[in-house]
Amino acid sequence: MGDRVKRTLTLSFLLACALLYLGESLLISGQGQTRGNTSLSRWRPARDLNGVGYVGASACAECHAKEARTQLTTPMGHASERAADCEVLKTRAPLTFRNGPYTYRITRDGDRSIYTVGDGAATISEPVLFCFGQGVAGQTYIFRHGGAFYESRVSYFQALQNLDITILHPRAVPSSLEDALGRPMSQEATQGCFSCHTTPATGGPRPQLERAAPGVSCEACHGPGERHVAAARAKNLKDPQIFNPASLDALELSQEFCGACHQSFDTVMSLAGQGGAGNIRFQPYRIFNSRGHLVNDRRLSCVACHDPHEQLQHDEAYYDSKCLACHLSSAKEPKTEARAAPACPVSAKQCATCHMPKVELPEMHYKFTDHWIRVVRPGEAVPR
Numbered sequence: 001m002g003d004r005v006k007r008t009l010t011l012s013f014l015l016a017c018a019l020l021y022l023g024e025s026l027l028i029s030g031q032g033q034t035r036g037n038t039s040l041s042r043w044r045p046a047r048d049l050n051g052v053g054y055v056g057a058s059a060c061a062e063c064h065a066k067e068a069r070t071q072l073t074t075p076m077g078h079a080s081e082r083a084a085d086c087e088v089l090k091t092r093a094p095l096t097f098r099n100g101p102y103t104y105r106i107t108r109d110g111d112r113s114i115y116t117v118g119d120g121a122a123t124i125s126e127p128v129l130f131c132f133g134q135g136v137a138g139q140t141y142i143f144r145h146g147g148a149f150y151e152s153r154v155s156y157f158q159a160l161q162n163l164d165i166t167i168l169h170p171r172a173v174p175s176s177l178e179d180a181l182g183r184p185m186s187q188e189a190t191q192g193c194f195s196c197h198t199t200p201a202t203g204g205p206r207p208q209l210e211r212a213a214p215g216v217s218c219e220a221c222h223g224p225g226e227r228h229v230a231a232a233r234a235k236n237l238k239d240p241q242i243f244n245p246a247s248l249d250a251l252e253l254s255q256e257f258c259g260a261c262h263q264s265f266d267t268v269m270s271l272a273g274q275g276g277a278g279n280i281r282f283q284p285y286r287i288f289n290s291r292g293h294l295v296n297d298r299r300l301s302c303v304a305c306h307d308p309h310e311q312l313q314h315d316e317a318y319y320d321s322k323c324l325a326c327h328l329s330s331a332k333e334p335k336t337e338a339r340a341a342p343a344c345p346v347s348a349k350q351c352a353t354c355h356m357p358k359v360e361l362p363e364m365h366y367k368f369t370d371h372w373i374r375v376v377r378p379g380e381a382v383p384r
Contacts, residue, residue: 044257045257046191053226055229056219057199060218060225062229071309073311074309074312077216077217078215079198081131082214083113083129083141085214089108092162099174099180100174101120101173102117102173102180103119104154106156114127117180118177119177124177126150127143128143128152129209130194130198132193137364138157149184150183150184150185151183152181153180166182196216196260197214199215200213200219221308222245225242227242249296249298250296250298254287255284259284263275267285277384280359280368280382281361281368287300287372290374291373320348320351323352324339326339327339327344356369357369357376358370
C-alpha cells in the first residue's frame, strides 16, 4: 500500500474517531453559552432553523457596533451582491466571451444586468439575480431560466478584467444553446450556494431571495438572532440564546464549522480525485493535512490566523507570530510545554512565503495561498 493511501486511511480513521468522541462529549457536556437552547446548541453555517427569526446585522450592531462595522469590510461580508449593487457589473460591463459559435455578453440596463448567450441564429437572455464572489479573484452569476436557478457558464476574472469559463464547467464547445447557458442548479446545490454566500436565503425547499442579505454577516455564523436580541433588550442574558463558535474546539471549528462552506477534509475526500488541483481553494481540507493538525490544537485552527470580524491581513509578516506560537524561533531556544515544535533552519521571519506558498490555479487566473503547511521542496508537485 502506498504512503499516500496509508496517510489518507489514517487521517480518515483518526477524524472519524475524533468526531465520534466530540459528538459523545457534546451530548454529555452541552455547548457552554447555548446550553438549554437545543435549536441553537448545534448551530452550523449553511443550515436554517424553522421558527427562529433573523433580525439582520443592524440589530446586532446595537450592542456589537465595532464587530458589525468591520465585518462588513471582510471578504465574507462581500461574498455576494445583488445585481443592482454589483460593482463589477456597474463598472466593467459590457463583458464578452466567445466559445466556438457561442457568444456571451453581460450588459448593463439601468440597475439591471442582462446575461445573454447566442449561437448566431438565436439568443437567450436572462437578468442576473446575484453575483457570487467579491471579484478579487473572480465572480460568478446566478440567474433563473425555465423556472430553475442557473450558474453562469462564464465568470468574471479580475486578472483578465473580462469573462472566461467558470471553474468546474467544461471548456469543450457546448452541444446546444441551452447547454451553453450554464449549469442548472439542483435544489441541494441552490440551497448550499445561497446559504454560503448570503444571510440567510434558505428556509424551505427553495431560496427566499427577497429575505436574503448579500454576503456572510453575523447570523450566518452565530445563528438567527431574534431570541438573543429579545433577551439582550430585556437584560436577561443568563441564557444568551445565540451560538458562539468560540465554544468549539479546533477540530470542530475548522472542519465542521468553517468547513461547512470552505470544504472540510471529509467533504473533499468524497470528491473524485479529492477535487483535483482545485482543492487548493479548500482551506480546511488543506490545513487538516498539515503536520500537527491532528493534535486538535487551537493554535492551528482557522481563527488562530483569521479574525472573521476583521479584514484579511495580506502582509505575510503578520502571520510570523502565529507560527511562533508553536515553533521555536531558533535551535538554541529551549523547548517548553507550550512551544516545542522545531525551529525553521532558514529563518524565523516571513514563514508563510516558504511554508504556505501561493499556487496559481489556471482555471481561476489567480494565486491561492496553500494552507497545507509543510516543507516545500523545489520542483515538488503540489500535493492533493
